[in-house]
Amino acid sequence: MTDLWAGLAQAFWLVVTLDPDLMEITLRSLRVTLTALVIASAIAFPLAALLAVKRFRARRFTIAVLNALMGLPPVVVGLIVYILLSRSGPFGVFGLLFTPSAMIIAQVIILVPLIASVAHQSLRDLWSEYHDLLISMNVTRWQKMQTLLWDARRALLTAALAGFGRGIGEVGAIMIVGGNIDHATRVLTTAIALETGRGDFALALGLGFVLIALALAVNLGTHWLGRTEREGRW
Amino acid sequence: MSDLFPLCARGAETRRRGRVLVGPVDLTLEAGGVTVVIGPNGSGKTTLLRLLHGTARLSAGTLDWACDTEEARKHLGFVFQRPVMLRRSVVQNIAYPLRLRGVGRAKARGQAAEWAARVGLGQMLDRPATGLSGGEMQKLALARAFITAPRAVFLDEPTAALDGAATREIEALMQEAKEDGVRLILATHDMGQARRLADDVVFLHQGRVAETGPAEAFLAGPETAAAQAFLRGDIVE
Ligand SMILES: Nc1ncnc2c1ncn2[C@@H]1O[C@H](COP(=O)(O)OP(=O)(O)OP(=O)(O)O)[C@@H](O)[C@H]1O
Ligand SMILES: [Mg+2]
Numbered sequence: 001m002t003d004l005w006a007g008l009a010q011a012f013w014l015v016v017t018l019d020p021d022l023m024e025i026t027l028r029s030l031r032v033t034l035t036a037l038v039i040a041s042a043i044a045f046p047l048a049a050l051l052a053v054k055r056f057r058a059r060r061f062t063i064a065v066l067n068a069l070m071g072l073p074p075v076v077v078g079l080i081v082y083i084l085l086s087r088s089g090p091f092g093v094f095g096l097l098f099t100p101s102a103m104i105i106a107q108v109i110i111l112v113p114l115i116a117s118v119a120h121q122s123l124r125d126l127w128s129e130y131h132d133l134l135i136s137m138n139v140t141r142w143q144k145m146q147t148l149l150w151d152a153r154r155a156l157l158t159a160a161l162a163g164f165g166r167g168i169g170e171v172g173a174i175m176i177v178g179g180n181i182d183h184a185t186r187v188l189t190t191a192i193a194l195e196t197g198r199g200d201f202a203l204a205l206g207l208g209f210v211l212i213a214l215a216l217a218v219n220l221g222t223h224w225l226g227r228t229e230r231e232g233r234w
Numbered sequence: 235m236s237d238l239f240p241l242c243a244r245g246a247e248t249r250r251r252g253r254v255l256v257g258p259v260d261l262t263l264e265a266g267g268v269t270v271v272i273g274p275n276g277s278g279k280t281t282l283l284r285l286l287h288g289t290a291r292l293s294a295g296t297l298d299w300a301c302d303t304e305e306a307r308k309h310l311g312f313v314f315q316r317p318v319m320l321r322r323s324v325v326q327n328i329a330y331p332l333r334l335r336g337v338g339r340a341k342a343r344g345q346a347a348e349w350a351a352r353v354g355l356g357q358m359l360d361r362p363a364t365g366l367s368g369g370e371m372q373k374l375a376l377a378r379a380f381i382t383a384p385r386a387v388f389l390d391e392p393t394a395a396l397d398g399a400a401t402r403e404i405e406a407l408m409q410e411a412k413e414d415g416v417r418l419i420l421a422t423h424d425m426g427q428a429r430r431l432a433d434d435v436v437f438l439h440q441g442r443v444a445e446t447g448p449a450e451a452f453l454a455g456p457e458t459a460a461a462q463a464f465l466r467g468d469i470v471e
Contacts, residue, residue: 126321133318136289138307143334151321 003201010202015209022203026210029187032100032174033167036107041160044112048119049145052127063120069113074106078173081106085177098179103187106173115163122155123148158225165218169211236301238309238385239265239417241286245295248285256281256441258295263419268412270428270449271421273438274464279421280315280390282438286419287312287388311379311387315394315421317371324366325350325359328377335382349377354403368395376404386417394423405430425465429453437461 014022051059083089085097085105096102126148134144149156171189178185180194188211195204240262247257256278263269263286271279284290286297288307299306320327329346333339350356353373358366363374372395379387389408393401401424408431412418422428428435432449439460445452456462 130318130320132289132314133320136287136310136312136314137331137334138310139334147320 007201007205011205011209014202014206019206022206022210024183025186025188025191025207028100028185029168029189032103032187033107033164036104036111036167037160037164039104040108040111040115040163041156043108044116044159045119045149045156046145047112048116048123049148050141051116051120052123052148053141053144063117066113066117066120070117072110072113073172074110074170075172075176077106077109078176081109081173081177097177098181098185100178100185102177103174103185106177107167107170110170110173111163111167114166115159118159118162119152119156122152122159126152126155154225154228158222161218161222161225165215168214168218236305237265238299238301238306239263240300242298243286243295244298246285246292246297247294248281248290249293254293254441256285256438257293259285259443261286261436261443261446263417266415266417267433268408268418268420268431269434269436270432271419271436271438272423272425272428272464273444277438278441279438281441282436282443283312283388283390283419283421309385311382311384313372313375313379313387313389313392315390317368317375319363319366319371319374321362321364323360324355324363324374327363327374328355328381331378331382345381346377349381350374353377353407354400369397369400372396373400373404376407380407380411380416384416386419387411389418389420391421391423393427401427425453437464439464 051063081102082097084091085094085102086092087097096105127144130144130147130151134147139147169189171193174185174187175190175193178187178190180186180190186194188207192204192207192211195201195207243259243261245258245260247259248255259282271282273279281290285292287310288297288303289312297303320330322330325343325346328349329337329342332342332345337345347356347359350359353376355370355373355377358370363371366374372392376389376392379389392408393404396404405427408418408420412431418431420427420431428449432453434447435445435449435452436443437445437452437456437458437460439458445456445458445461452461453465456465
């Protein structure tokens with residue numbers, strides 16, 4: 001117990017003094033996840049809008065695949081990306097394995113199905129509301145998608161926040177493809193795993209605090225978005 | 235500009251899951267004036283309007299505008315029985331069709347504000363449209379349909395949710411549009427409204443056009459038993 005208390009006190013100290021190691025790792029985590037989030041959103045939002053407005057033959061199949069991919073264990077994603085990026089793999093020539101880029105790629109693969117599924121649900125509901133009006137106005141498919149994406153922006157932000165929460169707390173895939181290399185690919189979650197293994201609870205707990213704070217911020221953001229939505233503010 | 239009318243429907247039908255909702259319809263809408271579509275609940279007024287406008291797919295038969303259909307559809311407006319509000323402000327809703335046509339933000343807003351004032355929504359430009367009352371939504375829908383200067387507008391019971399004063403405003407608006415040469419196709423329940431606005435009448439009964447003709451003659455003495463009963467105010471199945 002004393003270990004734990006000492007660890008907690010030390011962790012607190014690390015956070016308030018903005019310990020350089022802790023800051024470096026936190027910033028890398030944010031950089032990796034935010035980059036992955038932006039890329040994943042850029043893919044997932046238009047995809048979700050297209051699935052909402054266009055009735056094509058592979059639509060149901062695509063939705064089923066997205067839902068299935070959402071349940072894919074991150075470790076397996078890590079494994080697949082590892083194989084693809086390894087020296088002997090098809091993309092080995094780029095030398096991306098054990099770099100932040102590899103971690104971003106893995107996270108994009110994890111986040112796209114999640115964000116697309118969540119976004120698709122709101123866009124589909126909005127489309128059933130707007131369908132008659134937009135059809136009667138003769139709008140192009142691109143205009144339909146634009147209108148839906150813009151008017152559902154709050155729901156999309158919520159979807160992105162869910163993606164951020166998932167990405168920032170993810171450990172399995174980025175551990176495999178990033179390798180948890182100090183000053184290169186070490187991020188919050190992988191560092192916690194390592195420091196805990198080593199018995200350095202202070203750093204592990206300090207990193208944990210940061211992670212919890214980020215998760216809390218995401219939840220508060222989601223809550224706040226939901227409230228402004230209900231109040232019908234713009 | 236080439237003419238849109240006459241619009242000819244020949245054996246036109248709308249089916250849903252094998253069931254015929256409306257049709258077969260043989261109908262010719264000539265240029266100019268107001269056609270009023272009347273009939274009991276469920277007789278197919280909404281469906282007929284959608285069919286003629288092109289929002290509902292044609293399951294059988296033909297529908298021919300005087301010009302190319304794609305071209306014609308650019309000049310049509312539709313006001314739904316249950317207005318659809320975009321999750322935007324009042325002025326943004328009204329400006330939306332202009333924005334789709336590439337009109338700049340400021341110019342579109344200016345025109346939309348003018349139209350909002352015309353339909354009595356001038357005081358609530360920046361309110362969320364989804365929070366309006368039923369009657370206010372209907373007025374918004376009218377402004378939004380007319381802002382692009384369409385050459386024909388389909389109106390599905392636009393005053394059903396409005397009180398007397400608002401109905402008068404909307405009817406004045408329709409009258410103005412008619413004088414500007416906009417072709418109106420109006421479904422209504424309100425026989426008084428039919429009398430005030432109609433040039434010709436289409437009477438629907440159980441999904442079919444039971445009777446059609448000039449308004450005066452029809453309203454003075456309809457030929458079919460169903461129409462006679464309907465005009466008397468009897469309950470018509
Ligand atoms: N999408 C649909 N699927 C199945 N049936 C439909 C659909 N839309 C309309 N109907 C049916 O078609 C018939 C005609 O409906 P429609 O809405 O055109 O009538 P209406 O004359 O506009 O009635 P009201 O005066 O109540 O507005 C009704 O029996 C209705 O139940
Ligand atoms: Mg109707």
